[in-house]
Amino acid sequence: MSLLETRGLTVRFGGLVALDGVSVAVEEGETVGVIGPNGSGKTTFFNALTGLYAAAAGEVRFQGRSLVGLEPHVIARLGIARTFQSSRLCLNLSVYDNVLIGMHARRRTGLWDLVVRRRHFLAEMRDAIERASHLLGLFNSELAARGFERVGQLPQIDRRRVEICRALASQPRLLLLDEPSAGMNPEETAELMKDLQIVREEMPGLSVVIIEHDMFVIEGVSRRVVAFNYGRKIAEGPFAAVAANEEVREAYLGRETARA
Amino acid sequence: MILVWAAEAVLFGLVVAGLLAERPAALAATGGAIVAAIALVRLAPGLRAALARAFAQHPTAAFLGGALGALALPLALSASPYWTFVATLALLYITIGQGLNLQVGAAGLINLAGAAFAGLGGYSVGLLTVAAGWPAWLALLVGPWVAVGVGMLLFFPILKTRGHYLALVTIAFVFIFNILMNNLEFTGGPQGIKNIPTLRLFGYAFTTRPALLGVTLPAHANFYYAALLMAGLTTWIVRRLYDSWLGLALNTLRDDEIAAKCCGVSITRGKLLAFSIGNLFIGLGGAFYAVMVGFVSPPDFDFGYSLVMLSVIIIGGVDSIPGVILGACLLLPLPERFRFLHEYRLLLYGIVIVVMLLYRPQGLWPAAVRRYR
Numbered sequence: 001m002s003l004l005e006t007r008g009l010t011v012r013f014g015g016l017v018a019l020d021g022v023s024v025a026v027e028e029g030e031t032v033g034v035i036g037p038n039g040s041g042k043t044t045f046f047n048a049l050t051g052l053y054a055a056a057a058g059e060v061r062f063q064g065r066s067l068v069g070l071e072p073h074v075i076a077r078l079g080i081a082r083t084f085q086s087s088r089l090c091l092n093l094s095v096y097d098n099v100l101i102g103m104h105a106r107r108r109t110g111l112w113d114l115v116v117r118r119r120h121f122l123a124e125m126r127d128a129i130e131r132a133s134h135l136l137g138l139f140n141s142e143l144a145a146r147g148f149e150r151v152g153q154l155p156q157i158d159r160r161r162v163e164i165c166r167a168l169a170s171q172p173r174l175l176l177l178d179e180p181s182a183g184m185n186p187e188e189t190a191e192l193m194k195d196l197q198i199v200r201e202e203m204p205g206l207s208v209v210i211i212e213h214d215m216f217v218i219e220g221v222s223r224r225v226v227a228f229n230y231g232r233k234i235a236e237g238p239f240a241a242v243a244a245n246e247e248v249r250e251a252y253l254g255r256e257t258a259r260a
Numbered sequence: 261m262i263l264v265w266a267a268e269a270v271l272f273g274l275v276v277a278g279l280l281a282e283r284p285a286a287l288a289a290t291g292g293a294i295v296a297a298i299a300l301v302r303l304a305p306g307l308r309a310a311l312a313r314a315f316a317q318h319p320t321a322a323f324l325g326g327a328l329g330a331l332a333l334p335l336a337l338s339a340s341p342y343w344t345f346v347a348t349l350a351l352l353y354i355t356i357g358q359g360l361n362l363q364v365g366a367a368g369l370i371n372l373a374g375a376a377f378a379g380l381g382g383y384s385v386g387l388l389t390v391a392a393g394w395p396a397w398l399a400l401l402v403g404p405w406v407a408v409g410v411g412m413l414l415f416f417p418i419l420k421t422r423g424h425y426l427a428l429v430t431i432a433f434v435f436i437f438n439i440l441m442n443n444l445e446f447t448g449g450p451q452g453i454k455n456i457p458t459l460r461l462f463g464y465a466f467t468t469r470p471a472l473l474g475v476t477l478p479a480h481a482n483f484y485y486a487a488l489l490m491a492g493l494t495t496w497i498v499r500r501l502y503d504s505w506l507g508l509a510l511n512t513l514r515d516d517e518i519a520a521k522c523c524g525v526s527i528t529r530g531k532l533l534a535f536s537i538g539n540l541f542i543g544l545g546g547a548f549y550a551v552m553v554g555f556v557s558p559p560d561f562d563f564g565y566s567l568v569m570l571s572v573i574i575i576g577g578v579d580s581i582p583g584v585i586l587g588a589c590l591l592l593p594l595p596e597r598f599r600f601l602h603e604y605r606l607l608l609y610g611i612v613i614v615v616m617l618l619y620r621p622q623g624l625w626p627a628a629v630r631r632y633r
Contacts, residue, residue, distance in 0.1 A: 050522055072521035081522070088519040090512055094629045100505070101512045105524030107505050111533075114504040115497050121504060125632045148629050170524060 001064055003028045003207050004049070004080075004174055008058035011041075011048050011231075018044045020231040021058065026174065031200070031208040033218040033239070036228030037251055042211045043085060045228070046176050050082055051075040063173070077105040081172035083163045085179045085211075091152035095143065098151050098162050099132040102169030135165040138202060139195050157188045161195060168199070175199075177210040181217055189214055196221050215243070227251070261321045263314040268325040270297065276336040279343045279593060330488055334472070334481040341478035343593075348480060348552065350592035351487035352545045357572040357584035358491075358498040359541025364570065365579030365627070366507055367534035368514030370423070373414075373430035374569035376437035377539045378546030379561030380407040383441065385550040386453030391446070396459045396551050403550075407543025408536050415535055419528060434563045441558040452557025459486070459551050483552045490548060494541050499581050501537065503630055510534050511579070542569075564606060571609050574616055577623030586625050 002025040011019035019041045026032050034042050047053040049060060051072040060067040067075055081102070089098050113120040133144035139161040146154070151162055160180055167175055180196075181189045193216075199206070200221075212218045218225060218239060225242040227235040229251040235242045242248055274294050281287040301308055315322050337343045356378060363369040371377075384403035388394040394402075414433060421429055441447050448454070459466040459482075466482040501507060513520040513530050521527060550556045572591050577583020595605050616623070 052518065052521070071526075072518075073524050073526045076522050076524035084519070088516050090515040090519070092515065093508070093511055097508055097511070097630055101508055101520070101523045101525070104505060104509055109505075111501075111506070114506060115500045118500060122632070125504075129632065148631065150629065166523065 002026060002061075003063060004209075005061045006049070006058065007061075009045070009048055009055055009060060010057040011044055011053050012056040018053075018231050019048060022228075022231075022233050024226055024233065024236075026207050026209060028173075028207055029205050030224065031210065031222045033222030033225040034209060034211045034228065035213075035215075035218060035225060035242070035248075036234075040228040040251070041231035042228050043178055044231070046082060046178055046209075046211065049075075049176065050080060073105075076170065079170075079173035080176065081167035081170050081174070082176035083160075083167050083178055083180060085182055087159055087163055089151050089159055089163055089166075092150060094148050095136065095151055095154070095162055096129060096132050096147040099135060099165045099169050100128055102166040103128050103131070105170060132165070132169060135168055136162070138198050139165070156183060157191060160184075160192065164195065164199070168203070173205075173207065175206055175208045177208065179211050179213060181212060181214045189217060193217055193220050261314070261318045263310065264318050264322050265325045267311055267314075268322070268329055272329045272332070272336075276333070278597070279337065279346075280340060331485075334477050334484050335475055338475050338477050338481075341480050344478050344480040344484055346593050346596050348484045348487045350588045351484070351491040352548055352552075353569065353572055353588035353592055354491040354585050355487070355494045355548070356542050356545035356569055357576070357588050358494050358581065359538040359545070360569050361538075361573050361579065361581075361584050362498060362501070362510075362534050362541075363538035364573055365577075366502065366510040366514065367531055369418070369531060369535060369538075370427040371430050371535075371538070372427050372563075372566045372570065373433040373437070374542055375561045375563060375565035376434045377407040377411060377542040378549065378565070378569075379437055379441065379556070380410055381543030381546030381548075382550035382556045382561065383447055383453065384543075385547045386448075386456050386556045387446070389456050390453055396457050397461060400459070400544075400547050400551055403547035404540050404543030407539045407546070411535055411539040412532070415532055418535070419531060431563070431566075434561075434566055438558050438562055441561070448557075450558060452555060452560070453550075454555050456550055456554045456556070458554060459483075480552075483548075487548060487552075490544065494544070495581060495585070498541070502579075502581060503632055506530075506533065507630060567606075567609060571613055573623075574613055575624060577625040577627060578621070580623060580625050580627040583623045583625040583627070587623070590624075 004026040007023050008021045009019055009023070010017065010021055022045060034045065036042050044053060048055055049067070051067065051070055051074070055068050062078060062080065065078070067078070107124065109121045109124050129147070133147055136143040136147065140158060143158055143161060151159060154162065164177070164180070181192055184192065199208070210218070210222060222239065224237065225239045226233055227242050227245065227248045229247070234247045234251065235245040274290065274297060277290040278294060281290045301311065333347055334344055337347065356374065360371060360374050363371045381403045384406040385396070385399040388399035388402060389396055418426055418429055442450050466486070467479050468482070469479050470477050470481055509520065509525045509530050512523065513525055513527055517527055546561065549560070568591065572584060572587035575591060576585070576587025595608070601608065
């Protein structure tokens with residue numbers, strides 16, 4: 001059984017079919033790349049998986065359980081974490097805060113502990129902060145030392161790292177990365193690839209689905225690639241095969257028309 | 261440590277002098293001293309740094325000094341029942357402000373119905389004591405829960421709205437509350453509820469004039485100390501809620517609902533918690549007010565008071581616990597001090613809020629980074 005499996009997943013906005021009968025499977029420990037031109041339904045696919053958009057038809061199964069109709073926070077608690085194309089960090093909160101919120105669903109203390117049995121809460125929090133600084137330290141040892149600074153003071157690449165740490169903090173089974181290299185220069189993108197490598201080594205059982213426009217990133221991290229166009233899956237397979245696929249090339253570059 | 265206490269003693273002296281000065285000359289002298297003190301701290305960087313360092317190094321000493329000042333204030337104001345009353349009101353607004361800030365500051369729920377929730381607490385106390393014959397202390401404990409209960413009924417329409425629309429719904433609620441209180445038979449209509457019995461604890465009536473260290477205080481000093489205890493407890497509880505996963509979850513859903521959802525935060529549960537806990541403390545403030553004044557009527561809880569409550573937060577510091585304390589201590593006594601401006605009071609509130617939002621939206625004492633201590 002695959003970790004994640006969609007069958008005929010369809011999302012509609014009024015008359016527009018944003019996602020049209022998509023069937024994709026992701027195995028445990030696997031990294032799958034998702035490519036496609038702008039507006040081809042990649043982010044919609046993520047939003048449908050995480051429950052932000054309701055599926056009009058089709059099925060999503062995660063660890064054998066149907067996700068259709070579940071609320072986003074319930075899906076997150078089942079073990080699907082994600083990042084966003086345009087960073088969705090709370091810039092006014094500290095680096096630790098932004099990572100710790102990822103562990104929200106894993107907390108064991110209740111309101112009573114917060115106010116009256118404070119020791120229980122503080123002990124839990126110490127562990128959580130330690131985990132957060134371990135995660136941050138994987139990418140950048142300086143980041144862990146800046147835990148109590150506001151995220152707004154960090155450079156772009158570190159913000160992206162914090163967002164990945166927030167997703168990893170929930171100890172997910174499946175990580176969805178929505179165009180992590182967006183807005184980065186080539187050097188930063190190279191650093192990001194190293195970071196993704198670290199994630200792969202640290203968490204070998206974690207499955208990753210990554211949306212990317214940068215083909216070097218896709219080629220570097222993913223074994224298998226799925227290509228989207230107009231909300232449909234148009235190709236699937238190893239990177240080289242998908243990149244050579246006629247329909248994929250056409251989606252990106254347009255059809256060559258014979259000149260009269 | 262000496263520096264901390266010296267600074268707090270100077271502050272205490274200036275506050276007392278500022279409140280009690282009657283003659284124009286004395287008032288001008290105190291005003292001048294306050295301006296001079298502020299200018300000295302702002303313009304002498306050496307002194308400012310030394311003060312900041314001293315307060316950072318000795319937080320316990322600073323807290324003890326502040327607590328001592330708060331305890332000693334009725335002694336200094338013993339000649340004036342009026343200012344003792346105003347100081348008690350400021351403490352009530354600290355309680356209310358901490359509750360409201362959990363909604364407005366932490367969770368971003370712009371609640372302009374603060375006066376209505378305080379009124380629900382106040383009217384519950386009135387009805388429970390006068391109509392049902394409960395003792396005041398029991399009504400004081402139960403009344404706030406009526407505010408919580410009604411808040412929960414209002415919560416579900418609220419959940420569907422956000423931002424400005426939420427503000428509109430809550431404004432509507434204040435007016436509905438006022439119209440109901442004015443027209444319902446059992447709440448006494450425009451007359452309100454009179455003769456709410458005073459607080460009585462272990463046979464001690466709060467109308468007795470207490471004597472402390474040989475000084476006979478006005479009867480309001482009883483309420484001052486009760487309100488100090490209440491504000492202290494509220495602040496203590498709210499601080500622990502802020503500095504926890506609850507405060508963090510509320511801040512995250514305020515800043516970015518989608519990100520919060522995808523981190524496993526239930527938006528409904530988070531907002532309901534913030535709204536209910538906030539209403540509990542707002543209702544507690546209103547209930548205490550009813551017991552203290554012995555009388556509730558619709559104008560005691562009209563929309564203007566919602567604005568005062570919100571101003572306490574905006575001036576003090578959105579999402580900031582010390583900010584609420586500062587805001588209440590500034591905003592309640594100052595307009596009383598300048599009573600001759602009474603006609604223009606609401607106008608001044610408006611101007612102050614606009615100026616703050618334009619030039620210092622984070623408030624006079626902005627929220628600090630969460631430290632989980």
